[in-house]
Amino acid sequence: xxxxxxxxxxxxxxxxxxxxxxxxxxxxxxxxxxxxxxxxxxxxxxxxxxxxxxxxxxxxxxxxxxxxxxxxxxxxxxxxxxxxxxxxxxxxxxxxxxxxxxxxxxxxxxxxxxxxxxxxxxxxxxxxxxxxxxxxxxxxxxxxxxxxxxxxxxxxxxxxxxxxxxxxxxxxxxxxxxxxxxxxxxxxxxxxxxxxxxxxxxxxxxxxxxxxxxxxxxxxxxxxxxxxxxxxxxxxxxxxxxxxxxxxxxxxxxxxxxxxxxxxxxxxxxxxxxxxxxxxxxxxxxxxxxxxxxxxxxxxxxxxxxxxxxxxxxxxxxxxxxxxxxxxxxxxxxxxxxxxxxxxxxxxxxxxxxxxxxxxxxxxxxxxxxxxxxxxxxxxxxxxxxxxxxxxxxxxxxxxxxxxxxxxxxxx
Amino acid sequence: xxxxxxxxxxxxxxxxxxxxxxxxxxxxxxxxxxxxxxxxxxxxxxxxxxxxxxxxxxxxxxxxxxxxxxxxxxxxxxxxxxxxxxxxxxxxxxxxxxxxxxxxxxxxxxxxxxxxxxxxxxxxxxxxxxxxxxxxxxxxxxxxxxxxxxxxxxxxxxxxxxxxxxxxxxxxxxxxxxxxxxxxxxxxxxxxxxxxxxxxxxxxxxxxxxxxxxxxxxxxxxxxxxxxxxxxxxxxxxxxxxxxxxxxxxxxxxxxxxxxxxxxxxxxxxxxxxxxxxxxxxxxxxxxxxxxxxxxxxxxxxxxxxxxxxxxxxxxxxxxxxxxxxxxxxxxxxxxxxxxxxxxxxxxxxxxxxxxxxxxxxxxxxxxxxxxxxxxxxxxxxxxxxxxxxxxxxxxxxxxxxxxxxxxxxxx
Numbered sequence: 001x002x003x004x005x006x007x008x009x010x011x012x013x014x015x016x017x018x019x020x021x022x023x024x025x026x027x028x029x030x031x032x033x034x035x036x037x038x039x040x041x042x043x044x045x046x047x048x049x050x051x052x053x054x055x056x057x058x059x060x061x062x063x064x065x066x067x068x069x070x071x072x073x074x075x076x077x078x079x080x081x082x083x084x085x086x087x088x089x090x091x092x093x094x095x096x097x098x099x100x101x102x103x104x105x106x107x108x109x110x111x112x113x114x115x116x117x118x119x120x121x122x123x124x125x126x127x128x129x130x131x132x133x134x135x136x137x138x139x140x141x142x143x144x145x146x147x148x149x150x151x152x153x154x155x156x157x158x159x160x161x162x163x164x165x166x167x168x169x170x171x172x173x174x175x176x177x178x179x180x181x182x183x184x185x186x187x188x189x190x191x192x193x194x195x196x197x198x199x200x201x202x203x204x205x206x207x208x209x210x211x212x213x214x215x216x217x218x219x220x221x222x223x224x225x226x227x228x229x230x231x232x233x234x235x236x237x238x239x240x241x242x243x244x245x246x247x248x249x250x251x252x253x254x255x256x257x258x259x260x261x262x263x264x265x266x267x268x269x270x271x272x273x274x275x276x277x278x279x280x281x282x283x284x285x286x287x288x289x290x291x292x293x294x295x296x297x298x299x300x301x302x303x304x305x306x307x308x309x310x311x312x313x314x315x316x317x318x319x320x321x322x323x324x325x326x327x328x329x330x331x332x333x334x335x336x337x338x339x340x341x342x343x344x345x346x347x348x349x350x351x352x353x354x355x356x357x358x359x360x361x362x363x364x365x366x367x368x369x370x371x372x373x374x375x376x377x378x379x380x381x382x383x384x385x386x387x388x389x390x391x392x393x394x395x396x397x398x399x400x401x402x403x404x405x406x407x408x409x410x411x412x
Numbered sequence: 413x414x415x416x417x418x419x420x421x422x423x424x425x426x427x428x429x430x431x432x433x434x435x436x437x438x439x440x441x442x443x444x445x446x447x448x449x450x451x452x453x454x455x456x457x458x459x460x461x462x463x464x465x466x467x468x469x470x471x472x473x474x475x476x477x478x479x480x481x482x483x484x485x486x487x488x489x490x491x492x493x494x495x496x497x498x499x500x501x502x503x504x505x506x507x508x509x510x511x512x513x514x515x516x517x518x519x520x521x522x523x524x525x526x527x528x529x530x531x532x533x534x535x536x537x538x539x540x541x542x543x544x545x546x547x548x549x550x551x552x553x554x555x556x557x558x559x560x561x562x563x564x565x566x567x568x569x570x571x572x573x574x575x576x577x578x579x580x581x582x583x584x585x586x587x588x589x590x591x592x593x594x595x596x597x598x599x600x601x602x603x604x605x606x607x608x609x610x611x612x613x614x615x616x617x618x619x620x621x622x623x624x625x626x627x628x629x630x631x632x633x634x635x636x637x638x639x640x641x642x643x644x645x646x647x648x649x650x651x652x653x654x655x656x657x658x659x660x661x662x663x664x665x666x667x668x669x670x671x672x673x674x675x676x677x678x679x680x681x682x683x684x685x686x687x688x689x690x691x692x693x694x695x696x697x698x699x700x701x702x703x704x705x706x707x708x709x710x711x712x713x714x715x716x717x718x719x720x721x722x723x724x725x726x727x728x729x730x731x732x733x734x735x736x737x738x739x740x741x742x743x744x745x746x747x748x749x750x751x752x753x754x755x756x757x758x759x760x761x762x763x764x765x766x767x768x769x770x771x772x773x774x775x776x777x778x779x780x781x782x783x784x785x786x787x788x789x790x791x792x793x794x795x796x797x798x799x800x801x802x803x804x805x806x807x808x809x810x811x812x813x814x815x816x817x818x819x820x821x822x823x824x
Contacts, residue, residue, distance in 0.1 A: 087800060089761075089807035096758050136811065300755055300809065331810030336748075343712055346508050349501075388499055395501035397712065398743030399548065400812075 003061035004041040004409055006071060006383070008052065012037040013072040013390060014357055015049055015373035022290065022362040025315035028351040031390065039071060041379040044409035048375055068386035072353070073372055074143025074405060075334040075382075076360030079247070079271050079292055081148050081181075081325035082137075083130045083164050085117040088326040101253070101301060101328065102225050110327055111151065111185040118151040118161065126164045133324070134172050137332040138412050141402040143380035145174055145332075146247070146321075146364050148219055150181030155204050158182050162214035173407040175380065177364045179247055180205070180215035183227050183235050198231045202238040210242035216365070217268065218244040222258035229257045236265040247363070251275040252303070263287040269319065269363040273306040274298065281314045290363045292319040295340035296329035308345035319359040320352065339397035349391040379409040415473035416453040416821055418483060418795070420464065424449040425484040425802060426769055427461055427785035434702065434774040437727035440763040443802065451483060453791040456821035460787055480798035484765070485784055486555025486817060487746040487794075488772030491659070491683050491704055493560050493593075493737035494549075495542045495576050497529035500738040507713070514637050514665075522739055523563065523597040530563040530573065538576045545736070546584050549744040550824050553814040555792030557586055557744075558659070558733075558776050560631055562593030567616050570594050574626035585819040587792065589776045591659055592617070592627035595639050595647050610643045614650040622654035628777070629680065630656040634670035641669045648677040659775070663687040664715070675699040681731065681775040685718040686710065693726045702775040704731040707752035708741035720757035731771040732764065751809035761803040791821040 012034040023030070038055040040047040048056070091109040104110045118126075130147075137145065147165045152158035158180070165178040182201040190197035209215050218239035222232040226249075236246050245268045250258025252272035259280040262270040271292040273280075284291055293306045311318050320341045324332035334356055341352040361371025369378050383404040387393070393401055405412045424446040435442070450467045452459040460468070503521040516522045530538075542559075549557065559577045564570035570592070577590040594613040602609035621627050630651035634644040638661075648658050657680045662670025664684035671692040674682040683704040685692075696703055705718045723730050732753045736744035746768055753764040773783025781790050795816040799805070805813055817824045 087804060087807065089801055089803035092803055092807045093760060096754060096760060098758070140810075296810070302755070330808050333810030336810045342508060343714070346510070348505060348508060389501055391501035391504055392499060395499065395504045396742050398552075398708070398745030398748045 002043055002409065004064060005058050005061045006039045006064045006066050007055060008065050008067040009037040009039060009071045010066070010068055011035055011070045011390070012039060012049055012373060013070055014353065017375060019358065019372040019374045021367040022317045022359050023354045024317035025312060028312055028318065028354045029348055031350045031353055039373065041409040044379050046373060046375050046377050046379050049373060066383055069403065070384040070387060071373070072382045072384070073357045073370065074380040074407070075141050075356045076144040076364060076366065076371055077137065077142050077321050077324070077332065077334055078146045078269065078319055078360045078363035079294060079321035079323050080145055080332065081150060081323070082133050082145070082332060083126055083147055083161055084114055084151055084326045085121040085126065086326065087330060088113065095301070105185070112188060114151040114326060115153045115185070115187060119154065119157045123160055123164060127167055130164060130168055131172060133332060134168065134174050137334070138174060138405050138407070139402065140333045140335050140400060141382045141405055142332065142334050143174060143405065143407055144361065144364060144366055144370050146177045146179055148179040148181040150184030150219070153182070153185065153187040155200070155208055158205055159208060159212070159214065162209060166214055173410065173412065175366065175370060175378065177216045177366070178214065179217040179219045180209045180244065181219040183220040183231070185221065185226060194227070194231065198227070198234060201235055206238055206242060215244055217247045219247050219249060221249040222261055223249060223252055223256045224254040229261045232258070232261050233265065240265065245365070247271065251280065259283060263289050268365060271321070272297070274303050276307055276311065281311060281316065284316050285314065290317055290319050290359060292321055292363055293345065294321055294323035294329065295337050295344060296331055297323045299340055299344070300329050305345055308341065308347055312347070312351060317359050317362070318355050319363045320355045321360065321363070335393070335401060336397065339394045342394035343397065349394050352394050353390065379406060381406040414455055414821065416476060417470050417473045418451045418476045418478050419467060420477050420479040421449040421451060421483045422478070422480055423447055423482045423802070424451060424461055424785060425482055426765065429787060431770060431784040431786045433779040434729045434771050435766045436729035437724060440724055440730065440766045441760055443762045443765055451785065453821040456791055458785060458787050458789050458791050461785060478795055481815065482796040482799060483785070484794045484796070485769045485782065486792040486819070487553050487768045488556040488776060488778065488783055489549065489554050489733050489736070489744065489746055490558050490681065490731055490772045490775035491706060491733035491735050492557055492744065493562060494545050494557070494744060495538055495559055495573055496526055496563055496738045497533040497538065498738065499742060500525065517597070524600060526563040526738060527565045527569070527597070527599060531566065531569045535572055535576060539579055542576060542580055543584060545744060546580065546586050549746070550586060550817050550819070551814065552745045552747050552812060553794045553817055554744065554746050555586060555817065555819055556773065556776060556778055556782050558589045558591055560591040560593040562596030562631070565594070565597065565599040567612070567620055570617055571620060571624070571626065574621060578626055585822065585824065587778065587782060587790065589628045589778070590626065591629040591631045592621045592656065593631040595632040595643070597633065597638060606639070606643065610639070610646060613647055618650055618654060627656055629659045631659050631661060633661040634673055635661060635664055635668045636666040641673045644670070644673050645677065652677065657777070659683065663692065671695060675701050680777060683733070684709070686715050688719055688723065693723060693728065696728050697726065702729055702731050702771060704733055704775050705757065706733055706735035706741065707749050707756060708743055709735045711752060711756070712741050717757055720753065720759055724759070724763060729771050729774070730767050731775045732767045733772065733775070747805070747813060748809065751806045754806035755809065761806050764806050765802065791818060793818040
């Protein structure tokens with residue numbers, strides 16, 4: 001049995017022997033901590049922790065000293081598109097010049113642009129590029145990530161993307177969840193006949209994805225100019241037959257009913273939420289669905305900010321994720337997302353930490369194995385540089401506060 | 413003589429045998445480049461560059477291969493307060509809760525809070541902490557930085573800060589310029605009698621600073637609630653007698669006349685500029701003063717954004733700087749500032765690069781020795797990771813695109 005003991009931890013954060021599956025409302029300000037602590041890892045699993053006065057015998061254990069350092073659970077980034085063929089800074093200048101997401105899509109940019117490149121992309125190259133991105137986000141402290149398909153938009157290419165994600169799952173130490181997002185946009189060939197594309201998603205793509213067991217979840221871009229409530233419902237009903245729980249893109253561009261549609265189909269999460277009012281909040285309050293905000297996309301696209309404060313103050317849980325993708329949020333840096341959550345969305349520092357740990361885990365169905373420092377959970381941990389306080393993490397917004405990331409008990 | 417030749421550079425950026433002292437208006441979109449280039453450094457100075465077909469003999473030269481990589485001049489960060497006693501994330505929660513800069517100052521936080529800690533701070537500790545911050549910003553690609561006093565607000569403590577900066581100049585490889593900012597805020601003891609503090613700055617501090625040759629420039633926080641136009645003018649007139657050129661804090665909180673006051677006193681730069689209208693732009697057009705915008709402070713404090721587009725489109729030059737300080741912009745990450753310039757201020761990627769290289773150098777009076785790749789200038793250079801384009805630099809906003817920073821010809 002491999003044993004690692006981390007000692008002299010200045011502050012062990014989000015550590016409790018039993019931990020809720022998600023935290024909501026006022027409880028988002030709570031973060032159980034142990035000062036001057038030890039933590040024991042056995043075979044990649046958290047085995048115990050406590051104050052240094054009661055450190056267990058360290059015989060046969062590797063020892064790591066974390067003096068002056070904090071230890072936290074790794075970030076859980078529950079919404080990304082990090083398998084993509086190439087960066088899209090070429091259309092970036094158009095964005096600066098003020099063209100909207102929809103205008104860029106009309107000019108052949110946006111998702112359809114990525115889809116065209118994806119169809120031509122080499123599977124090994126896609127894998128190698130994505131592995132490099134995973135290594136980069138691990139340096140920023142991410143230990144679990146959801147990755148979506150959706151730049152394929154043909155059956156063959158969607159399957160290609162999902163196979164790349166499957167290979168990443170097998171070969172990367174990061175815990176990965178895979179989401180089938182065939183309904184990311186209506187491809188050019190189906191322009192004027194989106195229902196026919198929806199039929200393709202339902203009758204051809206979904207059975208093929210299920211046959212190869214390539215996806216954990218299903219996603220639809222349910223918003224103005226993308227897929228309607230009716231189309232979304234049809235896809236989610238079909239996906240339910242394959243036990244694919246929804247995690248959907250909702251209310252980024254309008255009060256489009258996406259949130260309510262997700263809830264109706266027992267979505268694990270509804271993501272984006274720039275257009276969230278009282279009606280949407282009330283629907284969320286009566287559900288188990290996790291609201292997920294994507295500050296990077298709002299920052300990069302200059303969208304209005306989702307009402308994070310209203311959501312939390314209504315008693316709901318909240319998650320923050322990167323939306324890492326080449327078009328609308330070209331960064332997988334969760335520390336910057338934490339800072340944005342705090343600076344731009346007025347979330348308190350502890351709320352942001354809960355948002356990206358236990359609530360992020362919940363938004364991927366991983367709350368039983370990740371998201372807190374709890375015996376029995378995976379030893380996916382961040383060891384910080386010397387930092388003065390939890391508040392310093394969102395505050396020092398341009399700095400990498402992570403010194404080491406540990407995944408499955410192993411220093412990366 | 414030490415010789416270093418960098419070969420196979422994918423793109424050498426901002427490289428020209430003669431380079432303007434600053435770039436303005438439409439010219440900010442121009443950035444002279446050489447594809448597939450070599451660059452020769454002799455004794456820490458740029459000695460030459462050109463296309464690989466014409467690479468000179470590399471005998472007796474150390475050779476570095478920069479295949480797939482770009483080489484740029486290091487960033488010039490012309491506005492920081494990076495000597496400070498401690499981070500201020502404690503008052504950060506107040507900020508999130510919506511208290512303004514002025515309200516926090518009234519509650520004993522803000523600059524006066526830093527001033528109190530500065531008076532008690534140990535000079536060696538201040539130096540060690542600032543050196544660590546310099547090392548961190550070098551990793552992000554900064555090669556020249558201006559550092560202000562202004563957390564002292566007593567003669568003894570202002571001198572202590574400036575002596576720390578003097579020691580940093582001597583011991584850090586970063587090119588440093590020092591600014592005396594005695595008039596950063598009115599200290600508590602002078603509340604209700606700011607003119608008496610202005611007298612102290614003029615009659616006691618300035619002569620002492622000049623006697624020890626501790627400052628290159630003088631700064632005043634000329635804005636609503638801080639120092640008036642009249643008080644600012646008095647200080648700048650007195651400083652002129654010691655040949656201290658002004659670089660002043662202006663128009664962050666109001667149309668306070670700070671820009672015009674700076675120009676009247678031949679300021680090298682006026683910094684912040686959130687409140688800049690037609691009148692201010694016209695005054696700048698008739699001056700040699702550099703406008704400097706501080707996106708990090710506007711981001712962190714949720715200020716309105718300075719009208720960068722209007723400034724450039726009027727034909728003016730523009731600089732971006734970090735404002736690195738513990739209260740209103742706790743980051744010295746110039747790459748994030750470049751991204752903010754582009755994403756939040758709608759500057760084109762090449763405009764942002766000119767803003768933080770040659771124009772940043774100009775805002776510190778360093779345009780003859782830094783800010784471009786020009787023979788005779790210091791070899792302060794960035795070697796990027798493999799990146800696809802110049803546009804990628806602001807676009808990939810959460811990533812460190814710098815692989816190596818070279819200062820005075822030496823890899824850091």
